[in-house]
Amino acid sequence: MEIVILPTPADVARTAADAIEQQVRRGPSVLGLATGSTPLGTYAELIGRHRAGGLSFANAQAFLLDEYVGLPAGHPQSYHSVIREEFTGSVDFAPDAVHGLNGMAEDLEAEAAQYEERISASGGVDIQILGIGTDGHVGFNEPMSSLASRTRIKTLTRQTRQDNARFFESAADVPEHVLTQGLGTIRRARHLLLLAMGEAKAEAIAAAVEGPVAALCPASALQLHPHVSVLVDEAAASRLAHRDYYTDTFGRKPAWQGL
C-alpha cells in the first residue's frame, strides 16, 4: 500500500485524475467507478480535461461498484443516474460502455453472477476508484463482509443509511439493501485508488491502513492487494500513526514510478 498525504481535497482529486488519465491514454481501458461524494472532484477534473480537448473515454469501459436495490435506473439517486449526472454523461464513453447493476432485477443473485461475468469478459478492471465509509466499508461491503466475497446483495448498516440520508429526504428513504461488488471482486482490479477526505474519514482510514486485516474493517482487505494507492488529505490522514514515514518515502520516490 502506498499512502499519499496531500494538502487539500483538490490535490486528491487532481492526483486521482492524473492516474486515471494515464491509464486511459495507455489504450483501451476498463475503469471501476465509485459514487458518493468522494470521487466528485476527480470526476469534475476528468470532465474538465475532456472538455479542454485532450482526454477521450471513447475507448474505455466502466463498471460501477454498487447499486441500491429497489430504485429504478431513472431514480435520481440510483447510482446508474448519479454516475451519468456526475461523470459519464459529460464525457465521451461509447453507448453501452458504462455498466451497472440492476437493483430492480427480479433475480438479484442471477444479476450479481452475470455482473461478475461481464467484468471478467471485459478483461477485468484496470483502475478502480474507491471511497470509504465511516464504518470502513468499500463498495457496500459492510463490516464482517467476507474478504473473499463476490458481487451479491448486502444489507446496509444503520450508520451507512444515516451517512447517506443527505442524498434522500430522510434516512428512512435510503434503501436497506444494495447489490455490491464483493471484496474479492474489488481485489481483482489491477490498481486500486482509495480516496478519502475530511476528518470524518480519519478513523476508518487509520483502521484500514494501519489496523489488522479483519472483516470488521472491510477496507483493510486492500492490504492484501499488490497495487493500492491511498490518496488522503491532511484531515483524513490525521489519525495515521506513521504520517512522517509515508510523506518522507513518497517525497523521495523516483518520479518515473508514478502511482
Ligand code: F6R
Ligand atoms: C459508493 C460506494 C461507497 C462510498 C462510501 C463513501 O459507490 O461504493 O463505498 O464510496 O460510502 O461515500 P462518500 O464518498 O459519499 O463519503
